[in-house]
Amino acid sequence: MNFKDILTQAQHGSEQAIAEVMARYKSLLLKESVCRGLFDEDLYQELCIILLNCIRNFRI
Amino acid sequence: MGQHNNDQKESFSLQNRFTAYLLIALKRKKRDYLQKKSRIETYEFTTDPLSVQFAGSPDNRMSPAVSQIEDDALMQALAQLTARERYILFQRVLYGSEYDDLAADLNSRYGSIATAYHRTIKKLRKKLQGGRK
Known part of the structure; x- marks a missing residue:
């Protein structure tokens, strides 16, 4: 399945598709959650929320 | 085959656009979060x-x-x-x-x-x- 289909499904609320996008971007989120050399769990959570918002708001 | 290739290309470019979009949002959020955190650290102490x-x-x-x-x-x-x-x-x-x-x-x-x-x-x-x- 290509990314466009996944994203479309995720925008229509398919939890499986959202999970797939989350899985694909997890490493990026983890990388961005490191602050002063330490993994910041609160920051990771905030960034996950941002990802969910982005999935919803992105115009294909 | 050509059609398939085009589809794939489009999907990749879409993914790139999405990643760029996401990255900007992440950077902003991270900046805000760190600013807030450092403000808290400045004014409050344990x-x-x-x-x-x-x-x-x-x-x-x-x-x-x-x-x-x-x-x-x-x-x-x-x-x-x-x-x-x-x-x-x-x-x-x-x-x-x-x-x-x-x-x-x-x-x-x-x-x-x-x-x-x-x-x-x-x-x-x-x-x-x-x-x-």
Whole structure:
């Protein structure tokens, strides 16, 4: 399945598709959650929320 | 085949666009989050500054000397300094390090270390006088 289909499904609320996008971007989120050399769990959570918002708001 | 290729290309470009979009949002959020966090750290301090502030500091040699301090006001003033300021202050005051050594240690220049040291002293004085009123 290509990314466009996944994203479309995720925008229509398919939890499986959202999970797939989350899985694909997890490493990026983890990388961005490191602050002063330490993994910041609160920051990771905030960034996950941002990802969910982005999935919803992105115009294909 | 050509159709398939085009589809794939489009999907990749879409994914790139999405990633770029996401990255900008992430960067903004991260910046806001870090600003908020540093603001909280500036204005609030933990009830036990020793355990939190000095546990993660790069130089643990200062701990024994610091634990001798009994003046609460001084303790709080120290806890409000940044890690770098504290490091410079302690190295200079307790171990008598030269600015040159500190500059090499912190990847900085003589002048900026000297300035940082004097500003730290000034800051401490101001804070302590403020508390004594």
